[in-house]
Amino acid sequence: MKVLVVKTSSLGDVIHTLPALSDATKAIPGISFDWVVEDSFQDIPALHPNVQRVVPVSVRRWRKNFWKYRAEIKASIRDIQADEYDAVIDAQGLIKSAFFTRYAKGKRYGLSKTSCREPLAALAYQYKVDVAKGQHAIDRVRQLFAKSLGYDVPSNFFSYGLNKASISDSSGLEAPYLVFLHGTTWESKHWPNEYWQTLISLATAKGFNIYLPWGNEFEKTRADELSRLSEKAYVLKRSSVKQLAEILMNASGVVGVDSGLAHLTAACETPSVTIYGSTSADLTGTMGEKNACLQTNFACSPCLKKVCCYNQQTTVTPACYQTLPADLVWQNLVELMV
Structure with a gap:
C-alpha cells in the first residue's frame, strides 16, 4: 500500500504526524509513504524508515509573490502527480494543504469541515473524517490515519519511528x-x-x-x-x-x-x-x-x-x-x- 501524506508545516506539526506513520506501519505490512512538506522541514520525514520520497514545497516563499514563483509551483504539482496512491491523507486540514491534496492522484482523505481548522479545506477531500476536537494534536492525527486506512489506533504502542541508525x-x-x-x-x-x-x-x-x-x-x-x-x-x-x-x-x-x-x-x-x-x-x-x-x-x-x-x-x-x-x-x- 502506498500513501501520500500532506503536512507542510510547521516543524512541531510535522513531528506530530510521525507517530501516525508508525501506527500504520505496524497495522499494515508493506505500507510506504511519500510526503509533501515545506522545504525547510524536509529532513524530518526522511528520518522515518517508511518514508520513500519527500516532495518539498516552498509555500512560505511562494505566498510572498505567487506570480514570480508560478513555474516552481507547477513543477511541485508535477512532482506530486508523478505517482498514483492508494490513499492521499491531508494531515493538516488547511486550505494550503488541501490545495496540494486536490492535485494528488488517489483517494483523498482529510478532516471533515467540523473537525479541521479551516472548514473550506474539506471540499478537497473525497472522504471526510470526523475526529473530535479538544484532544492532543498527535492523538488527532493518529485517529485520522486509523479511520482513513481502516485500523484501530494501538492502545499500548507509541513511537515516532525515527531511524536512529541514520x-x-x-x-x-x-x-x-x-x-x-x-x-x-x-x-x-x-x-x-x-x-x-x-x-x-x-x-x-x-x-x-x-x-x-x-x-x-x-x-x-x-x-x-x-x-x-x-x-x-x-x-x-x-x-x-x-x-x-x-x-x-x-x-x-x-x-x-x-x-x-x-x-x-x-x-x-x-x-x-x-x-x-x-x-x-x-x-x-x-x-x-x-x-x-x-x-x-x-x-x-x-x-x-x-x-x-x-x-x-x-x-x-x-x-x-x-x-x-x-x-x-x-x-x-x-x-x-x-
Whole structure:
C-alpha cells in the first residue's frame, strides 16, 4: 500500500504526524509513504524508515509573490502527480494543504469541515473524517490515519519511528553535554534570561557542557550573552534541522521552551523538560517517554497571548514563569536523566 501524506508545516506539526506513520506501519505490512512538506522541514520525514520520497514545497516563499514563483509551483504539482496512491491523507486540514491534496492522484482523505481548522479545506477531500476536537494534536492525527486506512489506533504502542541508525554522532561536541533551547517565536514564551543563567550554573557545576542553538540574530545575541557565564557554555554554529536532530539525539538532556525543536527532542527520545507559560501543553505539548512538560501555575496562564500583559508587581517577566524557577526545572531534568 502506498500513501501520500500532506503536512507542510510547521516543524512541531510535522513531528506530530510521525507517530501516525508508525501506527500504520505496524497495522499494515508493506505500507510506504511519500510526503509533501515545506522545504525547510524536509529532513524530518526522511528520518522515518517508511518514508520513500519527500516532495518539498516552498509555500512560505511562494505566498510572498505567487506570480514570480508560478513555474516552481507547477513543477511541485508535477512532482506530486508523478505517482498514483492508494490513499492521499491531508494531515493538516488547511486550505494550503488541501490545495496540494486536490492535485494528488488517489483517494483523498482529510478532516471533515467540523473537525479541521479551516472548514473550506474539506471540499478537497473525497472522504471526510470526523475526529473530535479538544484532544492532543498527535492523538488527532493518529485517529485520522486509523479511520482513513481502516485500523484501530494501538492502545499500548507509541513511537515516532525515527531511524536512529541514520543519525550519526559526528557533531564533534564534547560529552557529556546538555542542550538549552532558549529560542522561540512569541515573546511571552521566553523563559527569563536570569533563569537560564542559574540553570547553566547548576548544570556546569555537575560537569556538563552546555550548547546553545540559535535561529536568528536575536537568538544569537542571547546565546552569546548566556555563553559568557561559563567556559563550559558554547554557542552552536547555525545548524540544519538534520544536524540539530543529531545533536539532540546524542545529548544527555535538553531543556526547552515551547518550540519545534522541543518537539524534535521528544521524538529523539532524549531526556527533556519543556516549559509552558503563555501556551498550554494540553493540546500541543511535547510528548515522549523521557519528556516532561512543566506548566506554569499562575492566574492568567495560559493566556495564549504573544506578549505578556500582566501589570502587577512581579520578580520576572513574563510573570507566570516565577512559578517555574531554574532549580525546579533542573530537578525535573535530573530525574529524567537517571
